[in-house]
Amino acid sequence: MLSPLSQDKWSPRLATHLLNRAGFGGTPEERQALYELGRDQGIAAAVDSLVATTETWENHPWPDWALSETDPNGDLWGGQGNRRRSFASWYFTFLREGQPLAGKLTKFFVDHFAVDSATSNQYTRHMYFFRFWENLRKHAAGDVDQTGRYGSLKTLVNDVSWSEAMIRTLDLYQSTANNINENFGRELLELFTMGVDGGYTEDDVGAAAEAFTGRKLYNYQSPHPNAPVRNPSTFAPEGLPPASSYQNPNQQDTSPKSILGFDKTPQGNDIINGDDVMEVIFANIQCASHLCWKLWRYFVSPDPEEALLQELALRFRDTYDYEIRPLLRDIFLSEEFYDDSVVAKQIKDAADLQLAILSQVNAAVPLERSLEAINDQLGYNVHFPPNIAGWPEPEGDGNTWLAAGPMVFRMNMASIWSHKNGEFLSGGAILEIAQNPDLDWDAIAPVELRSAENFPLLIEKLNERFLPLIPLRKSQVRTLYDRYVHIAEKISEVEAIKEMIRLIMALPEYQMQ
Amino acid sequence: MNTNFSRRDFIKKSAWGAATTFTLPAFLQQTLFDLDARAQTLPPQGEEGPILLIMELGGGNDALNTVIPFSNSIYTGARPTLKLGEAEGVLPIGAGPNIQGGTEDLALHPNLTAFQGLWNSGDMAIVNGVGYPNPNLSHFTSFDFWHSAEPNSVAKSGWVGRYFDSQCNGCEATQAIELANRPTLALKSSAGLSPSVTFNNPEAFAWKDLTTPGREVPLEDLFRKLIGLDHPSDSGIDTSNESLAYVQRAAHNAMISTANVRQANLDGGDLLYQDWPTSRLARDLQLIAQLIKGNVQTSIFYAHQGGYDTHNNQILNNNPLTGRHFTLLRDLNGALGAFAEEMKLQGKWDRVLIMTFSEFGRKVIQNGSGGTDHGAAESMFMMGGQVKGGQFFGKYPDLSEQARVKRHSMDHNVDFRTVYRSVLENWMQVPASAMDDIFPLQPSPEEFQPIPFV
Numbered sequence: 007m008l009s010p011l012s013q014d015k016w017s018p019r020l021a022t023h024l025l026n027r028a029g030f031g032g033t034p035e036e037r038q039a040l041y042e043l044g045r046d047q048g049i050a051a052a053v054d055s056l057v058a059t060t061e062t063w064e065n066h067p068w069p070d071w072a073l074s075e076t077d078p079n080g081d082l083w084g085g086q087g088n089r090r091r092s093f094a095s096w097y098f099t100f101l102r103e104g105q106p107l108a109g110k111l112t113k114f115f116v117d118h119f120a121v122d123s124a125t126s127n128q129y130t131r132h133m134y135f136f137r138f139w140e141n142l143r144k145h146a147a148g149d150v151d152q153t154g155r156y157g158s159l160k161t162l163v164n165d166v167s168w169s170e171a172m173i174r175t176l177d178l179y180q181s182t183a184n185n186i187n188e189n190f191g192r193e194l195l196e197l198f199t200m201g202v203d204g205g206y207t208e209d210d211v212g213a214a215a216e217a218f219t220g221r222k223l224y225n226y227q228s229p230h231p232n233a234p235v236r237n238p239s240t241f242a243p244e245g246l247p248p249a250s251s252y253q254n255p256n257q258q259d260t261s262p263k264s265i266l267g268f269d270k271t272p273q274g275n276d277i278i279n280g281d282d283v284m285e286v287i288f289a290n291i292q293c294a295s296h297l298c299w300k301l302w303r304y305f306v307s308p309d310p311e312e313a314l315l316q317e318l319a320l321r322f323r324d325t326y327d328y329e330i331r332p333l334l335r336d337i338f339l340s341e342e343f344y345d346d347s348v349v350a351k352q353i354k355d356a357a358d359l360q361l362a363i364l365s366q367v368n369a370a371v372p373l374e375r376s377l378e379a380i381n382d383q384l385g386y387n388v389h390f391p392p393n394i395a396g397w398p399e400p401e402g403d404g405n406t407w408l409a410a411g412p413m414v415f416r417m418n419m420a421s422i423w424s425h426k427n428g429e430f431l432s433g434g435a436i437l438e439i440a441q442n443p444d445l446d447w448d449a450i451a452p453v454e455l456r457s458a459e460n461f462p463l464l465i466e467k468l469n470e471r472f473l474p475l476i477p478l479r480k481s482q483v484r485t486l487y488d489r490y491v492h493i494a495e496k497i498s499e500v501e502a503i504k505e506m507i508r509l510i511m512a513l514p515e516y517q518m519q
Numbered sequence: 520m521n522t523n524f525s526r527r528d529f530i531k532k533s534a535w536g537a538a539t540t541f542t543l544p545a546f547l548q549q550t551l552f553d554l555d556a557r558a559q560t561l562p563p564q565g566e567e568g569p570i571l572l573i574m575e576l577g578g579g580n581d582a583l584n585t586v587i588p589f590s591n592s593i594y595t596g597a598r599p600t601l602k603l604g605e606a607e608g609v610l611p612i613g614a615g616p617n618i619q620g621g622t623e624d625l626a627l628h629p630n631l632t633a634f635q636g637l638w639n640s641g642d643m644a645i646v647n648g649v650g651y652p653n654p655n656l657s658h659f660t661s662f663d664f665w666h667s668a669e670p671n672s673v674a675k676s677g678w679v680g681r682y683f684d685s686q687c688n689g690c691e692a693t694q695a696i697e698l699a700n701r702p703t704l705a706l707k708s709s710a711g712l713s714p715s716v717t718f719n720n721p722e723a724f725a726w727k728d729l730t731t732p733g734r735e736v737p738l739e740d741l742f743r744k745l746i747g748l749d750h751p752s753d754s755g756i757d758t759s760n761e762s763l764a765y766v767q768r769a770a771h772n773a774m775i776s777t778a779n780v781r782q783a784n785l786d787g788g789d790l791l792y793q794d795w796p797t798s799r800l801a802r803d804l805q806l807i808a809q810l811i812k813g814n815v816q817t818s819i820f821y822a823h824q825g826g827y828d829t830h831n832n833q834i835l836n837n838n839p840l841t842g843r844h845f846t847l848l849r850d851l852n853g854a855l856g857a858f859a860e861e862m863k864l865q866g867k868w869d870r871v872l873i874m875t876f877s878e879f880g881r882k883v884i885q886n887g888s889g890g891t892d893h894g895a896a897e898s899m900f901m902m903g904g905q906v907k908g909g910q911f912f913g914k915y916p917d918l919s920e921q922a923r924v925k926r927h928s929m930d931h932n933v934d935f936r937t938v939y940r941s942v943l944e945n946w947m948q949v950p951a952s953a954m955d956d957i958f959p960l961q962p963s964p965e966e967f968q969p970i971p972f973v
Contacts (some may be wrong), residue, residue: 350763351762392701392704393674408766409702410776412702414773414777417742425729479753485745492736496733497733509741514767518762
């Protein structure tokens, strides 16, 4: 179990699979390079090229308007729609351009720790969101500065419990010793750590809720004329940036608690506050097991075997102290990860789909309005997760990613890239899409392959780029051929190529990775 | 081309042998095995059978200013500027029972004139005091609870989705139609593909072809061939790859449902009612009315109206006959009123049940910004030709301070799951034995008895 894949099994197909799952796919050239690295220097070298902690995010700073943190209502803060679109564009751009695994993990966290922008007010929500995402992406990038500050799920959950965005989303700021709100305590156990039916009781939920009481948000003196003016709390430490979180000791329940059957932390202390509760939770193997289950579902397949989970959970808790990248390294090296039941068996979620298209055709993230319009249609507006448990998982059953409306859109959207056609989107997006730069058609379909006689070679080339894991079926090739010849004759070969791309990207097979 | 594959067609076809079914989408395929094996109450569709319109009011509708206890001194005292009374022209609808054992004089918001008409003609009932235990005051979470019908737990599937899981194996791909960008959790199946479609406008729910010369063969025909829907030898379903097969079936589903919607839209022709208002909601309900007129194979429609989160500007300039809530109820009244008239003209009013709900009501007291904050219990409207109209169900909550929950919110006395159950059992004709499947979490048996509003 979890033994490394033997070197002789390494193939271009498996390299493609690795790049799909540890990132968002790539061009045929990128995939070939990864394959050759694994072939010449060993699979571990290929895996390490993706798992290495190198991403500092220095090339992807916050937009200028968001940097004016000390004055969140200053001139640079435009309308809500502009801010929202700018944020989503920033997020997608660093997914597209950053280290693939850092992007892929950030997206995992965005789902695992879903926050809703509607829960905070217009003066703070974007600041909260940037800070929240910044923390997620730093943890996703791993222990870059080798201080152990970032890259562990245990530290991340603690950071999230102090994050303004989650404190608002789960009502934690309302929870005081005298007036407990259980929302955060429940989700801490149910969503973030132990899992549904993870062996905790309602009393455990209550104890967790009590431990996290008195976490408040420091309400800055807003310069905005219409903003409610509130006095800074006396408990906010000196020099705290505006709209930060802090502990109000007067509203904290400081009584000793019992949780998950323990009344002491593993270190032997009384269980008083949130930190203590987390020590107990993260010492519990169910926590490690649930988090491994969730990671496995995201990166590998929906139904990991129990024995495998146990093994992973022990490593995650005891060997890696919840550091994520070493665990992923084990996974990406393992035979199980490359099993036939895994390769090409995952449905792309909305971001996977778009980023796969962009990396395959080597294009930039669409302009802001079109990006938002596309995400709305696909059901991935990052400001509004469908519910507190995040977006649907990328596996099949009951999956709303593929409800009829979004499915129709997935099939239609190919022409955004093939024909710069956004007529089925809203007004602003149509104009933006028409401005997209032309794709490199010569790279996608070399001129010498464009005659009807060379169609089999052309299809091979297109398969390699767009459907490397599930090539077209004969019946599909036949249908495409008739269309290709017809359009080439009536319009042009380039138009016929575009038609092929549009039809291939619309296929159900294209939705898989 | 099988552009309009009805259940009847399917049953006819299946009699010819199992070979045909190989090319069918999952929800039809399953039928072959399930129709005979399981006793189901397949919801009727198209030209016959009940239709349910779920009308979601997003943001938390202020029930107290919708079904108004206008002469209650606690109400008038708690809402010095927001209160609505006879001077503002509230529309009295008589006395309803309250939880204290007495009655409450109730009136509708002055803008709900069409509602009052339906009440007077016996076509509208009101369920007061609806909510759930330990109410959650987050929009987000409370909507999850209403959609999943599993309050105080993490939502995994929707109540309508589970209704289909239990009763609708073999239903049309368009069994439910929702007008929205993203499917509501309420429609989500607990396993497999929900036979429902969600789209924002029919324009987007269609194949987007290019119109240059050389493209005489429509995109739709090409798609059908490529995904194996019309292909003589290629079923398009790869049974060796379960998740791929799921997507392939989803594509088939999309293909069939777009065709169904387009056909019904064509068949529907012009609407009969002439005075439809122009609000966004009216536009959505017009589309639904059009599809109903075209006998679309659909039993559940789902429409949304947002904006009820009236923390401020609920009224303007201290005039309770202005502001956001005033406008929202005007639009709601106009759109639902027109929809009811249209259904009557189509001769379908007896087949329709409209159910309104919001994720929560609002607090008894007004806040410092001329608005109201998130609360708990609410009132639901039930409308339709067969509704036991002009009647109150549930009890009006006690407004007094000691009876309030969650800081000044009204407490519930009817669990919303009971309302859902009543709709399924008394309107959609679902057997009581299916309720354990559809509602894994239930209130106590005595609180879970169907309410006879229809």
